[in-house]
Amino acid sequence: MAHVPSPSRYSSMIYNHCGNSGLKLPALSLGLWHNFGDVDSPETAKDMILAAYDSGITHFDLANNYGPPPGSAEENFGKILAIHLKSYRDEIIISTKAGYKMWDGPYGEWGSRKYLLSSLDQSLKRMKLDYVDIFYSHRPDPDTPLEETMGALDQAVRQGKALYTGISNYKPDQTTRASEILRRLGTPCLIHQPKYSMFERWVEEKLLDVLEKEGIGLIAFSPLAQGLLTDRYLKGIPKGSRASKAHGFLKKNDITPEKLSKIAALNDLAKKRGQSLAQMAIAWLLKDKRVTSVLIGASSVQQLNSNLAALNKLEFHPFELQEIEKVLKE
Ligand SMILES: NC(=O)c1ccc[n+]([C@@H]2O[C@H](COP(=O)([O-])OP(=O)(O)OC[C@H]3O[C@@H](n4cnc5c(N)ncnc54)[C@H](OP(=O)(O)O)[C@@H]3O)[C@@H](O)[C@H]2O)c1
Numbered sequence: 001m002a003h004v005p006s007p008s009r010y011s012s013m014i015y016n017h018c019g020n021s022g023l024k025l026p027a028l029s030l031g032l033w034h035n036f037g038d039v040d041s042p043e044t045a046k047d048m049i050l051a052a053y054d055s056g057i058t059h060f061d062l063a064n065n066y067g068p069p070p071g072s073a074e075e076n077f078g079k080i081l082a083i084h085l086k087s088y089r090d091e092i093i094i095s096t097k098a099g100y101k102m103w104d105g106p107y108g109e110w111g112s113r114k115y116l117l118s119s120l121d122q123s124l125k126r127m128k129l130d131y132v133d134i135f136y137s138h139r140p141d142p143d144t145p146l147e148e149t150m151g152a153l154d155q156a157v158r159q160g161k162a163l164y165t166g167i168s169n170y171k172p173d174q175t176t177r178a179s180e181i182l183r184r185l186g187t188p189c190l191i192h193q194p195k196y197s198m199f200e201r202w203v204e205e206k207l208l209d210v211l212e213k214e215g216i217g218l219i220a221f222s223p224l225a226q227g228l229l230t231d232r233y234l235k236g237i238p239k240g241s242r243a244s245k246a247h248g249f250l251k252k253n254d255i256t257p258e259k260l261s262k263i264a265a266l267n268d269l270a271k272k273r274g275q276s277l278a279q280m281a282i283a284w285l286l287k288d289k290r291v292t293s294v295l296i297g298a299s300s301v302q303q304l305n306s307n308l309a310a311l312n313k314l315e316f317h318p319f320e321l322q323e324i325e326k327v328l329k330e
Contacts, residue, residue: 001083001084002083002084002085002086002087003050003053003084003085005050005053005054005085005088006054006055009053009054009055009056010056011056012055012056012308012311013026013027013028013055013056013057013058013311014026014027014311015027015058016217016292016293017217017292018190018191018217018292018293019190019191019211019214019215019216019217019292020188020215020216021164021188021190021215021217023093023133023164023190025058025059025093025217025219025292025293026056026057026058026059026293027286027293027294027311028057028282028293028294028296028307028308028310028311029057029059029060029061029219029293029294029295029296030048030049030052030057030059030060030061030295030296030297030298030304031060031061031062031221031295031296031297032060032061032062032066032073032077033063033066033073033249033297034242034248034249034297034299035048035297035298035299036066036072036073036076036077037066037067037068037069037072037073037076038067038068038069038072038076039067039068039247042076044299044300044301045076045080046080046084047301048298048300048301048304049077049080049081049084049085050080050084050085051301051304051305052304053085053088053092055304055305055308057308058091058092058093059092059093059094059095059293060077060092060093060094060095061095061193061219061221061295062074062077062094062095062096062097062123062127063096063097063098063099063100063136063138064096064097064098064100064102064119064122064123065100065101065102068247070102071102071122071126074096074123074126074127075126075127077094077127078126078127078128078129081127081128081129082128089129092133093133093134094127094129094132094133094134095132095133095134095135095136095166096120096123096127096132096134096135096136097135097136097137097138097166097168097193098115098116098119098120098123098135098136098137098138099111099136099137099138099139099141099168099169100138100139102115102119102122110139110141110143110144111137111139111140111141111144111148111149111152112141112144112148112149112152113148113149113151113152113155116135116137116149116152116153116156117152117155117156120132120135120156120161120162121161124161130160130161131160131161131162131163132161132162132163133162133163133164134162134163134164134165134166134190134191135153135156135157135161135162135164135165135166136165136166136167136168136191136193137149137150137152137153137166137167137168137170137178138168138169139168139169139170140167140169140170140171140174146174146177146178146181147181149178150165150178150181150182150185151181151185153165153182153187154182154185154186154187157187158187164190164191165182165187165188165189165190166189166190166191166192166193167189167191167192167193168192168193168194168221169193169194169195170192170194171207172205172206172207172209172210175189175192175207175210175211175214175216176210176214179210179214179216188215188216189214189216190216190217191216191217191218191219191292192207192211192216192217192218192219193218193219193220193221193295194207194218194220194221195220195221195222196218196220196221196222196223196285196291197220197222197223197224197225197229197281197285198225198229198266198281198284198324198328199225199228199229199259199328200222200225203218203220208288208290211290212290217292217293218290218291218292219291219292219293219294219295220285220291220293220294220295221295222295222297223281223282223285223294223295223296224278224281224282224296224297224307225281226242226243226248226249226250226254226297227241227242227243227250228250228254228255228259228263229263229266229277229278229281230276230277230278230281231267231276231277231278233255233260233263234260234263234264234267237252237255240299241299242299243255262327262328262330263277265327265330266280266281266324266327269320269323269324269327272320273313273320274313275310275313276306278303278306278307278310279306279307279309279310279313280310282294282296282307282310283310283313283314283316284316284324286310286314287314287315287316287321
């Protein structure tokens with residue numbers, strides 16, 4: 001049944017310009033890496049997409065291989081879109097990516113023109129779309145000239161199959177080169193998608209400055225370190241959590257006693273701010289104006305709504321930031 005979206009959906013969300021582009025993205029975007037595959041509840045998946053949309057989350061992030069099985073998140077998202085949000089396509093930003101292994105043989109992964117453009121065609125078919133808004137090179141390919149990979153992104157835009165180009169997991173120097181090539185081709189790079197959270201801060205060394213200089217936006221993936229930066233694991237590994245699932249990318253041995261003691265200390269600091277740890281972790285990323293959007297995952301509408309409330313308290317006292325630094329650097 002067609003969904004009737006909340007008329008107030010745009011009033012509580014913050015929309016940020018993505019780099020120097022004309023495109024605005026919501027401060028929170030929803031990723032479909034986990035919890036939208038064929039192994040997951042279709043009902044919960046649908047409820048999360050519609051709840052997100054009702055709260056002003058206009059951006060949904062996918063990739064060819066999201067599932068499991070690979071491809072099923074795109075298929076499921078396509079179904080939800082066709083049934084419930086069909087007439088809202090122009091109000092939604094959909095991204096997909098190609099880079100990781102999708103099919104057998106020499107053309108099923110990395111960064112060749114052959115792989116990227118075939119994969120995009122497959123993604124469009126699975127989602128039943130004419131175009132995606134953002135098409136990413138999911139990872140740099142050491143064995144393909146960057147000109148070829150960026151040329152494929154540019155070609156996707158020229159074919160009308162994508163509106164903007166993005167790169168993910170590219171190091172600072174690769175980003176500068178990719179940006180120069182894309183600008184020369186006339187399709188400037190819109191966005192970079194790196195892993196960035198309180199626990200993963202490599203972008204702070206150089207990448208953030210490169211993105212600012214190049215006018216490229218940043219969307220931070222795994223902002224909650226896959227659930228570690230929440231209260232989820234404070235009392236063990238709950239049934240149904242990502243770390244408890246065989247196909248989950250968070251492994252039990254990622255949850256070390258050292259990590260847990262930092263999480264507990266951060267949880268206390270968040271409480272003092274009147275926030276949950278997840279909310280504080282999201283706000284902490286958004287304090288840097290170079291961060292366009294924080295790309296969260298969720299396994300329930302409740303988690304999603306609770307994370308959205310991060311937007312109610314984004315500011316930090318310098319003292320709070322110092323305390324957080326102290327815990328992270330201990
Ligand atoms: N470009 C890339 O290479 C790349 C790589 C990874 C991800 N991504 C993108 O980034 C998106 C987000 O990644 P992510 O799922 O790892 O993000 P995340 O936000 O760090 O982790 C999401 C997980 O944290 C837990 N969680 C969320 N809110 C919670 C809350 N309020 N309380 C307790 N637990 C909570 C849930 O785990 P449970 O399932 O345990 O409930 C949820 O599935 C992906 O969907 C994908 O779009 C991109």
